[in-house]
Amino acid sequence: MGEIQFQLIDPLLPDAQAEEMLKLCERYGSYGMYGEESIEDDMGEGLTQRHDAVLNFLKTGGRGGRNEPLARLAARTNYFREEYAYAEPLVKGIEPVLGHPGFIEASKKLYGCSIVEPSIVYANILVPGQELTLHTDVPEFRGINRKSDPQWLIVAMHHSGLFDKWRMRIATGVSWFGHPRGGGFVFYPDGPYGPPVEHSVRHNTAILLDTDSVFHGVNPVLERDEPMPDLRPGMRLRFAGDGRWQLQDGDGVLARYSWDDLRFSISWKAYCYQDEAEQQTVKSHTDDLTRQKVLGVLSQDLEKRGRFDPEANETALALTIIEEYIHFPPPAPSLANQQPS
Numbered sequence: 001m002g003e004i005q006f007q008l009i010d011p012l013l014p015d016a017q018a019e020e021m022l023k024l025c026e027r028y029g030s031y032g033m034y035g036e037e038s039i040e041d042d043m044g045e046g047l048t049q050r051h052d053a054v055l056n057f058l059k060t061g062g063r064g065g066r067n068e069p070l071a072r073l074a075a076r077t078n079y080f081r082e083e084y085a086y087a088e089p090l091v092k093g094i095e096p097v098l099g100h101p102g103f104i105e106a107s108k109k110l111y112g113c114s115i116v117e118p119s120i121v122y123a124n125i126l127v128p129g130q131e132l133t134l135h136t137d138v139p140e141f142r143g144i145n146r147k148s149d150p151q152w153l154i155v156a157m158h159h160s161g162l163f164d165k166w167r168m169r170i171a172t173g174v175s176w177f178g179h180p181r182g183g184g185f186v187f188y189p190d191g192p193y194g195p196p197v198e199h200s201v202r203h204n205t206a207i208l209l210d211t212d213s214v215f216h217g218v219n220p221v222l223e224r225d226e227p228m229p230d231l232r233p234g235m236r237l238r239f240a241g242d243g244r245w246q247l248q249d250g251d252g253v254l255a256r257y258s259w260d261d262l263r264f265s266i267s268w269k270a271y272c273y274q275d276e277a278e279q280q281t282v283k284s285h286t287d288d289l290t291r292q293k294v295l296g297v298l299s300q301d302l303e304k305r306g307r308f309d310p311e312a313n314e315t316a317l318a319l320t321i322i323e324e325y326i327h328f329p330p331p332a333p334s335l336a337n338q339q340p341s
């Protein structure tokens with residue numbers, strides 16, 4: 001960790017450019033639902049990719065502290081997401097966020113790094129009734145990433161602290177545009193056992209932090225008189241012109257929203273390197289981890305902790321790894337009472 005835990009940026013952009021981000025969001029026009037991908041890996045078969053966060057969500061009922069069936073809870077947390085940039089802009093007009101000097105400077109301070117390489121910019125939209133369950137993001141290690149390995153495993157690797165030498169340091173900037181009701185950003189800057197900070201989101205402001213280490217989530221977006229529709233993967237949120245949006249299942253319209261009903265944020269992620277030598281090690285793959293090495297190190301450590309069962313199948317081992325290394329903040333009862341009525 002460098003000198004800072006997080007940095008607020010207010011305002012993020014000149015007024016006219018911030019308005020342009022809302023127009024860009026409209027122009028992009030159609031947003032798919034980001035749902036749980038199922039695991040297609042021998043390791044942890046039957047678990048979800050983010051089994052760590054799902055278990056915690058079910059235990060606590062999420063930010064709203066609700067007692068609801070699993071499908072309903074999943075619908076609350078499967079928000080809408082599309083990419084605006086992937087190293088290069090994918091949509092015209094995103095350049096001011098992709099290369100934002102404030103994000104780059106804050107990233108350097110966060111990790112004490114000299115090289116910052118913006119990698120991805122994406123939009124997140126939550127509709128009324130949705131929230132984002134507490135989690136840390138999926139980190140990355142040299143040789144290990146979400147394309148080749150289960151997400152819960154990569155998360156556990158980081159929380160174990162056993163693989164820091166191979167960690168890719170990633171800075172995340174989250175910026176907000178528009179005027180949502182509710183949907184505060186909650187995070188634990190002093191670790192899972194420190195006090196949570198609830199940051200109300202305001203138009204054209206941002207926060208930069210290490211979301212791979214700091215637990216964070218989004219409080220429920222204010223639900224209107226109509227209950228939240230049964231959101232399912234495959235549905236889309238489309239701009240309908242004149243500041244209006246609609247939730248569509250194929251051609252059918254399930255709900256209509258105005259801008260103020262939605263919570264729109266733009267996330268920015270960048271790789272941070274100490275120096276060119278580190279950047280070179282990453283690009284040349286001269287010191288990469290393998291899954292076999294990772295499981296060897298974790299099994300040895302579990303053995304030291306008296307938690308290794310040589311008879312256990314891979315799913316049982318996966319659950320032990322999640323339980324042993326990923327420690328969520330304790331449930332905060334006061335937040336459960338703050339859910340919008």
Ligand SMILES: [Fe+2]
Binds near residue numbers: 137
């Ligand atoms: Fe996140």
